[in-house]
Amino acid sequence: MIEKILVLEVVLPLLAAPVCVLVRHPRLCRLFSLGVVAVCFAIAVAVLLEVRGGGVISYQLGGWPPPLGIEYRVSTVNAYLLALVTAMALVVMSFDSRGGPPRVPEQRRHLYYAVFLLCISGLLGITITGDAFNIFVFLEISSLSSYILVSLGGHRRAVMSAFYYLVMGTIGGVFFMLGVGLLYQVTGTLNLRDIAARLEPSLDDRGTVLALALLVVGISIKLAVFPLHHWLPNAYSFAPPKVSAFLAATATKVSFYLLAMVLFTIFGAPFVFEELRLQAVLLPLSILAMFLASGAAIFQADLRRLLAYSSVAQIGYMTLGLSTANATGLAGGLVHLFNHAVMKGGLFLVVACLLYRVGSVHIDALAGIGRRMPFTSAALVIGGLSLIGVPGTVGFVSKWYLVSGVLERGWTAAAVLILLSSLLALVYVGKVVEAVYFRKPAETQPIDHVREAPLGMLAPAWVLAVAAVFFGLTTNWTYGVAREAAELLLAGGI
Amino acid sequence: MTSAQWFSGLWAYWLIIALMMVGLYIVIARDNLIKKVMGLNIFQAAAILFYVTMAKVTGGTAPIVPHDPAHPGGHGEHGILYSNPLPHVLMLTAIVVGVATTALALALAVRIHGDYGTAEEDEAVIYDREHT
Numbered sequence A: 001m002i003e004k005i006l007v008l009e010v011v012l013p014l015l016a017a018p019v020c021v022l023v024r025h026p027r028l029c030r031l032f033s034l035g036v037v038a039v040c041f042a043i044a045v046a047v048l049l050e051v052r053g054g055g056v057i058s059y060q061l062g063g064w065p066p067p068l069g070i071e072y073r074v075s076t077v078n079a080y081l082l083a084l085v086t087a088m089a090l091v092v093m094s095f096d097s098r099g100g101p102p103r104v105p106e107q108r109r110h111l112y113y114a115v116f117l118l119c120i121s122g123l124l125g126i127t128i129t130g131d132a133f134n135i136f137v138f139l140e141i142s143s144l145s146s147y148i149l150v151s152l153g154g155h156r157r158a159v160m161s162a163f164y165y166l167v168m169g170t171i172g173g174v175f176f177m178l179g180v181g182l183l184y185q186v187t188g189t190l191n192l193r194d195i196a197a198r199l200e201p202s203l204d205d206r207g208t209v210l211a212l213a214l215l216v217v218g219i220s221i222k223l224a225v226f227p228l229h230h231w232l233p234n235a236y237s238f239a240p241p242k243v244s245a246f247l248a249a250t251a252t253k254v255s256f257y258l259l260a261m262v263l264f265t266i267f268g269a270p271f272v273f274e275e276l277r278l279q280a281v282l283l284p285l286s287i288l289a290m291f292l293a294s295g296a297a298i299f300q301a302d303l304r305r306l307l308a309y310s311s312v313a314q315i316g317y318m319t320l321g322l323s324t325a326n327a328t329g330l331a332g333g334l335v336h337l338f339n340h341a342v343m344k345g346g347l348f349l350v351v352a353c354l355l356y357r358v359g360s361v362h363i364d365a366l367a368g369i370g371r372r373m374p375f376t377s378a379a380l381v382i383g384g385l386s387l388i389g390v391p392g393t394v395g396f397v398s399k400w401y402l403v404s405g406v407l408e409r410g411w412t413a414a415a416v417l418i419l420l421s422s423l424l425a426l427v428y429v430g431k432v433v434e435a436v437y438f439r440k441p442a443e444t445q446p447i448d449h450v451r452e453a454p455l456g457m458l459a460p461a462w463v464l465a466v467a468a469v470f471f472g473l474t475t476n477w478t479y480g481v482a483r484e485a486a487e488l489l490l491a492g493g494i
Numbered sequence B: 001m002t003s004a005q006w007f008s009g010l011w012a013y014w015l016i017i018a019l020m021m022v023g024l025y026i027v028i029a030r031d032n033l034i035k036k037v038m039g040l041n042i043f044q045a046a047a048i049l050f051y052v053t054m055a056k057v058t059g060g061t062a063p064i065v066p067h068d069p070a071h072p073g074g075h076g077e078h079g080i081l082y083s084n085p086l087p088h089v090l091m092l093t094a095i096v097v098g099v100a101t102t103a104l105a106l107a108l109a110v111r112i113h114g115d116y117g118t119a120e121e122d123e124a125v126i127y128d129r130e131h132t
Helices: A002-006 A008-023 A026-051 A076-094 A106-128 A132-151 A156-187 A192-198 A206-223 A231-238 A241-267 A269-275 A279-298 A303-324 A327-358 A374-388 A394-408 A412-438 A455-473 A476-490 B003-009 B011-029 B033-055 B086-116 B121-130
Strands: A057-060 A071-074
Touching: A002 A008, A002 A026, A002 A057, A008 A026, A008 A106, A026 A057, A026 A076, A026 A106, A071 A076, A071 A106, A076 A106, A076 A241, A076 A327, A076 A455, A076 A476, A106 A132, A106 A241, A132 A156, A132 A241, A132 B086, A156 A192, A156 A206, A156 A231, A156 B011, A156 B033, A156 B086, A156 B121, A192 A241, A206 A241, A231 A241, A231 A303, A241 A269, A241 A303, A241 A327, A241 A476, A279 A303, A279 A412, A303 A327, A303 A394, A303 A412, A327 A374, A327 A394, A327 A455, A327 A476, A374 A394, A374 A412, A374 A455, A394 A412, A394 A455, A394 A476, B003 B011, B011 B033, B033 B086, B086 B121
Parallel strands: none
Antiparallel strands: A057 A071
């Protein structure tokens, strides 16, 4: 029964998108897509409960058995991602952005919801499918729709950022496709488990090593791993705020899953981390991301750009967890997926509230706003504390396990650097909090007219702020699932 | 394997890599957005050619099973060597993806031209610097 429901996870949003195009009523479309996402979330939770403890759900599309047919295969690893993506989609969808994205007129807004649903469907498809080429197709569905979503931001630079994102994303997508092609040449199959079973990776086999290189570089572009992150700050800071919140909370997380799946399931930890020693590249890049991107965040005058650079730094923490290749570190990286989605999603929703009321998120324009918008500002502080990693917030949980994993590996210097990079987060969060609470509003920009954000905006932002504290105190669910997923990945399963 | 064999046996791959680098170079070096899109297209086409190349089986024919009166279903063993049809099927999808990407990229280029009055990247950067 549950495997028949599983396929709906992708099919529902995929079919709901054209329905939105036909319905053409903006408010109706919004409620409809919210309902679809809620159903997807319910399915994801049911699936996660079903597979916890080592279960696997498999669905054969069209009744063709794998490896010939396409298989949807879900274990704890992908069920965790499905729950994460649908939960974030649900919270962001429920955010009432009062008039939709700036570039979209009322009579076209139904198309915006259609594209949003397509993006969700693509992200869920990448996570759920067990077929390598199918991943490429879903990757492009989600990417194409996110280029559109980014281009809808009000500023003219939004379109330019979307164009950059498209060029980078397409190059990444083609690299991924070439990597899959080489794997097909070596193994003669496209089913992920079948590839993993037939592949005997060795350093002498040029085809296999090239496939790994193409896949890792292609996915790293989509994930925005440090030197390939250039598209991200522009895309996230010019996209409509709701879109930034959604993409920051889900798109990079799904790419991270893809990278972990390629490294651990297809090529296997022994080859990647002992023979090839990928950590010799991944670890320095992660640390550079943590420092340079956090450093860049400090000097940003716009809150959205600041958060976008901080995202690049946080991706550094995730890849750092990946490069430890032990259960604690990898679980730390995986739990940071959820934790970062909660805090960064929450912060970008706060940005959306501020933009709606203040009209700008330039840090100077936010001076003294703490008195005018107390609830919004409090959510901003909670998210900020979590970015720093203060105990009692989700940020602390991830850093705790990351540091433990790194120490288990014997990399004392890296552990010290993680803690030092938190100080940079303290600086850039401190800068925002100082402006919001302690600085007097500039006389040229009076804020007397500014009121608290409406409930439809405040509630979703606060759901994530409360989650940031709740999951910072109760780690059974998040870390428990992440640990199980990490052990499964290290054992080479999905 | 001598270097001559290495080249002659793999000439299709050399061609594909050359084509790919041509595309990538255009994307990086040209400022005109339309030219960038064309470069991206060449880049994608090279990847598609790669798949098509690997589908070829030496001496293989088109993968169409001939009609066999003895087996009305038509799936007998005929001792015929076929080329691999699967990569071609995959590339149908990849071509569709490529067309969608091109269409979107061109639509964005039109939008950029409308907003900036130019489709040249360097001029747009200067425009942004002057109108903050």
